[in-house]
Amino acid sequence: MIDVNIVYQHVRPEEGVAIRKGSFRVVWSRVPLEDMAFHAYLGAFNYVAERNGAPRVLVQGEPVVTQPGEYTSEIFGEFDRVFTTVTSLVDIGGGKFIKWDHPSYDGPEGMYPPMPNVNMLRERYPLEGRMRGISMILGNKTSKVPCEIYSRRKPAMDWFFEHSMLVFDAYGRPPFMGLNYRGDLRPDEKLEVMAGYRWNLCMENVHDPFWSAGYMTERVPQCFESRTVPIYLGCHDVERRVPPETFVDLRRFKTWKELDDFLTSRTDAEHVMQVDAIDAWVADGNLTRLSIHRFYDQLLHLWAEFSGNAAGDIVQDAGSWVACGMPDVPAKCDLKLFRTWDQLKNSDFALCEAMASELRAARVRKGDAT
DSSP, rough: OOEEEEETTSSTTTTTEEEETTTTEEESSSSOBOOSSSEEEEEEEEEEEETTOOOEEEESSTTTTTGGGGSSHHHTTOOOOEEEHHHHHHHHHHTTTOOOOOOOOOOOOSOOOOOGGGGHHHHHSTTTEEEEEEEOOHHHHOOOOOOOOOHHHHHEEEEEEESSSSSEEEEOOOOOOOOTBBBOOEEEEEEHHHEEEEEEEESBOOOTTTTTOOOOTTTTHHHHHHHEEEEEEOOOGGGTTSSSSSEEEEEGGHHHHHHHHHHHOHHHHHHHHHHHHHHHHHHHGGGGBBBBHHHHHHHHHHHHHTTTTHHHHHHHTTOOOOOOOOSSSOOOOSSSEEHHHHHHHTTTHHHHHHHHHHHHHHHHHHHHHH
8 A cells, every 4th residue: 555644733533534546545644654655744834754765745725825934935945846726836836836726525524525416406505585695704814915805805894784785794703893794604504604695705815916826715616516606806817717607706896886786787587697607517517626536636646756656557447535544653753843833824925925036037047048
């Protein structure tokens, strides 16, 4: 059995979880384990082990606005490969960066739910009886990074409450101050609540031509799953990932009033047509692209690259990933906390910009050399 270890200090259950395809096993644990082909760290805020000749891989799940310290030359220099959600880094990174899509389904307990039965969504989340209004299920958060869009959440909530005939209800934590704040939601309540509204104000935490290219989280697929039209802002090239007819592009509107005028003018037939486009995209199997199993396949092919073996020889005729037992191996002894969350959060964004400039310059030099 070939074992690759994903290290994430908050994984559940505490003892870890494993999944395999053929003779290739992906092992989740809170600290690095012995006898692994390589370790992949989900964030630079985890415990890391000495390399001892094995490759070290960083998997970036947080955007630059929450963890700017993870997007620096110092951090990248400690890893042989970096899985990133940012397409721009892949474009200029010279082979070190690998694009992965932020998963929405099939992860360990409490991280990503199972893939839904798409044939049941129409019955579970009907369009009848919904409020002609907007939900916003986001936290009242802040960031010092210039390309953050946390700061757009509260103004939207306040404007619609004060000026619009549409219902606008906010949920999430940290809480917002306002009469239309409805409290926090458990994870299992989110889709049911969302399905009570026609639209969901679906904003990521970052929007920037460079730093959010390719970065789309579970927020859009959750809207699609509940058959709720997302009013979206975040991923700079979102139209390359989901069809434009399936969402309301917030970039089109200069003011909240312009958005309000557009939404209030929408007829029932137009709304149904937009949801039909969502249903068609889901029915075509596109949610499966957002399963974490696709990332496991990428780890398999990265192992093949590192080892010089053929991935097909290991998985053979195995068609899918299946849960399996954990390996009977101890945790590594030579551990250190690579960085703390706060160290990465409070890092100077200028270091991120400097890193990007260095990569661009290196690419130019390489182009000149060839």
